[in-house]
Amino acid sequence: MQTQSNVVLVLEDEPLIAISIEAVVEEAGLTAHTCRTLADALSLGRAANLRGAILDYWIGGIAATELAEILTARRIPFVLTTGGDPPTGEGPLASIPVLRKPYSDTDLLMHIRSFGSGE
Numbered sequence: 001m002q003t004q005s006n007v008v009l010v011l012e013d014e015p016l017i018a019i020s021i022e023a024v025v026e027e028a029g030l031t032a033h034t035c036r037t038l039a040d041a042l043s044l045g046r047a048a049n050l051r052g053a054i055l056d057y058w059i060g061g062i063a064a065t066e067l068a069e070i071l072t073a074r075r076i077p078f079v080l081t082t083g084g085d086p087p088t089g090e091g092p093l094a095s096i097p098v099l100r101k102p103y104s105d106t107d108l109l110m111h112i113r114s115f116g117s118g119e
Contacts, residue, residue, distance in 0.1 A: 004116060009053035010034040011041040011064060012081075017101075021054055024105050028112045038062055045070045052115030053078035054108070057086060057098075068093050079111040 008025045010032045012018040018034050025032040030051055035041035038059045045053065045067050053071055055064045057080045064080070065087065071078050072092055080086060080093070083101035087093040097111055 005049040005051045006030045007033050007048065007050050008112065009041060009044055009050050011055045011059060011067065013056060013059050024108045025112060028109060038064060038067065041067050050076050052076060052112065055080050057082040058084045068096065077115050
């Protein structure tokens, strides 16, 4: 039986936003593993024991749909963040929470806590 991880995958290509997210993850008692590229995040998302994930939906103009589908298949909870258009429609991402940038630390913390206890 695998123990529950305290690691939260953070996919964010803007350094200042990533630092802010890392601080909120730490406030929740968890550890952020930040990836600045989709390729790095895909590698981690496929194999790592994760508590949850915070994904910037648009990374360098590429949607993080593949990573979101991997996390969904692995039953790893996550939230999408975006300053652009979020996914819409009836697809597998339709029920995933989306935070529109700029969002508050309080809103982000609420989603992180939904991943489970940091204890």
